[in-house]
Amino acid sequence: MRELLSELDAALARRLPCVYCAVVETRGSTPQKAGAAMLVYPDGSQAGTLGGGCVEAEVKRRALLGLNDAGRPEVLTFCLDDDYGWDDGLICGGRMTILAQPLTSGGAALDAAADYYRTLRDLAARGAGHTEAVVIGDALGLPVGDRYLFDATGTPVAHLAARPAAEAVAAHLVPLAVRPKPATRHGVAYLPAPPRVTLLLVGGGHVGHAVAKLAAEVGFDVWVLDDRERYVGADRFPAASRRLVGDIGTTLRDLAPSLTPSTFAVILTRGHSHDEEALYHLAPTACGYVGMIGSKRKIRMIFEDLVAKGIPAEVLERVHAPLGYNIGSQTVPEIAVSIVAELIACRNVGGTDAARWTWRRG
Numbered sequence: 001m002r003e004l005l006s007e008l009d010a011a012l013a014r015r016l017p018c019v020y021c022a023v024v025e026t027r028g029s030t031p032q033k034a035g036a037a038m039l040v041y042p043d044g045s046q047a048g049t050l051g052g053g054c055v056e057a058e059v060k061r062r063a064l065l066g067l068n069d070a071g072r073p074e075v076l077t078f079c080l081d082d083d084y085g086w087d088d089g090l091i092c093g094g095r096m097t098i099l100a101q102p103l104t105s106g107g108a109a110l111d112a113a114a115d116y117y118r119t120l121r122d123l124a125a126r127g128a129g130h131t132e133a134v135v136i137g138d139a140l141g142l143p144v145g146d147r148y149l150f151d152a153t154g155t156p157v158a159h160l161a162a163r164p165a166a167e168a169v170a171a172h173l174v175p176l177a178v179r180p181k182p183a184t185r186h187g188v189a190y191l192p193a194p195p196r197v198t199l200l201l202v203g204g205g206h207v208g209h210a211v212a213k214l215a216a217e218v219g220f221d222v223w224v225l226d227d228r229e230r231y232v233g234a235d236r237f238p239a240a241s242r243r244l245v246g247d248i249g250t251t252l253r254d255l256a257p258s259l260t261p262s263t264f265a266v267i268l269t270r271g272h273s274h275d276e277e278a279l280y281h282l283a284p285t286a287c288g289y290v291g292m293i294g295s296k297r298k299i300r301m302i303f304e305d306l307v308a309k310g311i312p313a314e315v316l317e318r319v320h321a322p323l324g325y326n327i328g329s330q331t332v333p334e335i336a337v338s339i340v341a342e343l344i345a346c347r348n349v350g351g352t353d354a355a356r357w358t359w360r361r362g
Contacts, residue, residue, distance in 0.1 A: 004048045005121035012114040017104040019063035024134050024189035028094030034182035035191050042067055066102040073101040073145025075136050119158040127196030128152045129176045133169045137187025140168050195262045196221050197347050202278045203268035204231035210336035212237050248274055252281035264289035276302045283315050289346050291323030
């Protein structure tokens with residue numbers, strides 16, 4: 001999404017006409033969920049995707065008509081049944097609502113659109129969280145296609161509307177702290193983007209390297225810590241936003257007060273003692289997720305040592321160890337998949353239903 005918004009910003013700066021097509025509401029099973037977006041250009045090229053298949057092709061067709069007619073924003077609804085799914089295998093039984101917004105006008109209107117989408121791009125890049133509200137019905141008497149942006153606190157920061165009504169739209173916002181899902185209320189589609197989760201990897205070895213690469217691709221802000229400089233270089237972790245070199249215990253002790261529920265910590269060091277030291281500092285923090293790799297025997301030994309050092313057993317109960325889903329992983333990439341899958345589940349749905357081993361019961 002950040003790449004798409006950067007491309008849109010560049011297109012508007014060049015006064016290149018395009019149509020911003022965004023999924024604003026879904027029901028049931030669909031190939032993309034609310035928030036997915038696509039740009040359509042006059043030559044038929046596109047950036048982004050709405051899931052492919054007949055639906056995407058039809059949206060492109062309608063978008064090109066809008067470009068040619070300099071049309072108003074249009075709400076398009078598709079039921080994924082025999083009409084829109086048979087040829088592409090998309091008979092999911094769901095429904096997608098897509099808003100196609102032509103960005104063709106010159107002068108002040110295009111400048112206003114450029115300012116709005118630039119603000120949206122900046123909010124997405126900052127990662128602190130925001131909500132976009134898009135009018136798709138007439139329950140509040142507002143024009144279809146009007147858009148409003150609210151920052152992480154719910155404060156309005158931008159709008160793209162002829163008759164702004166931010167207060168009426170804000171009345172139905174849900175705080176980002178509860179990690180709300182996209183929803184439509186009173187004819188307005190609310191598209192929340194919760195704060196981006198920081199993934200703190202303690203250990204830059206083979207598994208840490210593989211986890212970092214995959215985690216960055218699915219939207220985590222990656223930090224990596226190791227006491228060996230050669231394992232934390234930009235060549236090894238190009239997508240990491242922070243690369244920390246130093247004693248593991250000392251560094252984590254200093255970091256601990258700043259860690260929040262939007263920080264997930266994964267312990268993947270090269271040895272038993274380093275794992276134990278890392279967990280000693282991380283287990284009591286406010287991190288939304290703390291996980292440690294290792295065998296059940298190793299984990300039990302570390303937990304028993306930490307209890308003896310004063311870490312409450314209840315604190316250790318929330319640690320994901322062994323971490324990751326049990327998918328029969330054999331290779332480093334497979335281990336990374338199992339770990340990142342669990343991280344995604346905890347980020348997106350607030351937990352995991354995977355069977356968990358409890359160290360005190362064995």
